[in-house]
Amino acid sequence: MSNRILSGPLAPGATIGILGGGQLGRMLALAAARLGFKTHIYSNVADACAFQVSDAHTLARFDDERALEAFAGACALATFEFENVPDATAKFLATHVPVAPNARALAAAQDRLVEKHFLTGLGIATAPFVGVSDVGEASEAVIALGTPVVIKTRRMGYDGKGQAVARTPFDAPAAFESLHSVPAIAEAFVDFEFECSIIAARGRDGAFAAYDPPKNEHENHILRRSTVPAPLSPARVKDAFAIARHIAEALDYVGVLAVELFVAKGGTLLVNEIAPRVHNSGHWTIEACVTSQFTQHVRAIAGWPLGDPARHSDAVMENIIGAEADNWLSLAAKPAGLHLYGKREARPGRKMGHVTRLKRG
Amino acid sequence: MSNRILSGPLAPGATIGILGGGQLGRMLALAAARLGFKTHIYSNVADACAFQVSDAHTLARFDDERALEAFAGACALATFEFENVPDATAKFLATHVPVAPNARALAAAQDRLVEKHFLTGLGIATAPFVGVSDVGEASEAVIALGTPVVIKTRRMGYDGKGQAVARTPFDAPAAFESLHSVPAIAEAFVDFEFECSIIAARGRDGAFAAYDPPKNEHENHILRRSTVPAPLSPARVKDAFAIARHIAEALDYVGVLAVELFVAKGGTLLVNEIAPRVHNSGHWTIEACVTSQFTQHVRAIAGWPLGDPARHSDAVMENIIGAEADNWLSLAAKPAGLHLYGKREARPGRKMGHVTRLKRG
Secondary structure, eight states: OOOOHHHHHHHTTOOEEEEEEEHHHHHHHHHHHHOOOOEEEESSTOGGGGGGGGSSSEEEOOOOOHHHHHHHHHOEEEESSSOOOOOHHHHHHHHOOOOTOOOOHHHHOOOHHHHHHHHHHHOOBBBEEEOOOSSSHHHHHHHHHHSEEEEEEESSOOTTEEEEEESSGGGHHHHHHHHHOOOEEEEEEEEEEEEEEEEEEEEEOOOOOOOOOEEEEEEETTEEEEESSSHHHHHHHHHHHHHHHHHHHTTTOEEEEEEEEETTTTOOOEEEEEESOOGGTTTTTHHHHHSOHHHHHHHHTTTTOOOOOOOOSEEEEEEEGGGGGGHHHHHHTTSSEEEEEEESSOOOEEEEEEEEEEEEO | OOOOOOSOOOTTTOEEEEEEEEEEHHHHHHHHBTTTTTEEESSSSSSOOOGGSSSEEEEOOOOOHHHHHHHHHHHHEEEESSSSSOHHHHHHHTTTTTTTTTTHHHHHHHHHHHHHHHHTTTTBOOOEEEOOOOOHHHHHHHHOSSSSSSEEEESOOOTTTTTTEESSGGGGHHHHHHHHSSSEEEHHHHOOEEEEEEEEEEEETOEEEEEOOOOEEEEETTEEEEEESSSOOOOHHHHHHHHHHHHHHHHHTTTEEEEEEEEEETTEEEEEESSSOGGGGGGTHHHBSSSSSHHHHHHTTTTTTOOOOOOEEEEEEEEGGGGGGGGHHHHHSSSEEEEEOSOOOOOOTTTTEEEEEEEEE
């Protein structure tokens, strides 16, 4: 069966299906509602927080073809909030309902080695890397790349999960084995000045729009803070936009795309990874822009004109992680936009909410 | 039975009940979700648009005590999106679940004659008025107030419904009878420069916060446009804030309150009416403030600290009325915040959405 294609701009009142029911799905659902759409959330998690704000939801496994078919039948269009949708699920769904972004974008983003080959194939700079499939290759990687080396599982890693560092060639086998010896990628350590990201959108008509890049700071591999604007020259911002646009066009991408970048000493931009979805480092767009990244994604996939990504204020977004959410009352007292995701359990490292503070000029 | 009282700030994860399922309930539900609350919408309309974004809903009549009791049992707190909740409903509900704003505010706002007596009792200026309960009183009212006179039903009027104008004393009986001879109020015509409104909030601790007043323009008795800031001097804005605060304190009000004002020639402020709820003329706060009126209402009723009502931009909000919503694609092309309410039928005069454009300074 061939993939289903959206025949024209999706009229308000239609239902948009969202695969995944976490905070990104929740905020997508809130944005879709603002534009007059209904949403249907599909998740395999019983108390998925996006269920709370959607018109309908399906609780089922991602390999449940009957549930997927019913879901597709209930939606005019489907999208996802995370890139680790099984390939078979994405392909099955695409034959039943128009899906954006496309399966190619998912495939490019869900395997770190495929992603890096894709990027370097476009002539886009990344950290030096090699594939690692056994302990021997792990040792060779360290010899080839120099130390330290970061070994990452090719699939399913996020927030630092599925990563290990080898500081000497002798550490490499143990680092690889600590990741359960699954197919991995070794990346040379980048001596970067800071990290930033491009949150960009591409419409069905090829229109492209990008937000000013934030500077991103991580703690324990989890995003702690995004500050916009990042300390980048206009020329460098233009370069970063060109990279994002190049990636989006190469993938025939539709929707919001995030590109994480290292700004190396001297200013060279190296792509760290791409996320075919709305992104944590773009949450500040809710307060600081008329069109948030969530609204922008809905506009793009629905075949609407892209919204204006202009920023009216400088902003700082900070995540609320794990037990920090217990301080909701003092967080609520700050003059800032508070977002709590409706998650019941504040597990360590879990993203429970975020706060965006605007800086007045 | 005595009224239920909220024992302390409501923790995220709790369910807030909202009586009424129109666009105000919908936007309240979206704001509550952002703060981590679940919502439960109670409406007597089968396809109420707020149902689409709530965690749960009840479709029942407002006099269905079993449904109200079950609703109260499912919520930690209840509020409403419109003031014409039957008095008995509000009182019944208040004995089962904490309700804000209180029944006194509802009573003061849902009867135009009671409202005017309440306001003048506080020493707040209004247009001259008299109660009208038969054709004889209608004629006397015109003699007392001069022409033209606006005769309005005491209850259930909105968007110009339940109003008739008498331009001569001889018109008065027919004007009264055109309103089906229900209890009415006659108001002297005010020769005003423009209309504005104060959207203010009062917290459970008595804290008070007000947004900069917008200038409001009506067409066919329906709000067409709100422009902020209104052309008022800082001293006049201060006067208007004081009026809103006086009203809120007199009612021991908790939540967002709207006060519609006429700015008469010469600058005198006359209160036209009060609405014990979020208000159409405050929709621009979504884009132009970090704390929208909807977020502010949820903060207030939940016993949270009030949010910062500061405005980062000038703004113009325009309603999308009736068949204008058919132009959704061209509306979507404007660089503005577009809101569509998910209503299926675009009946004449029906509020289908709104657009807010920020004006860059």
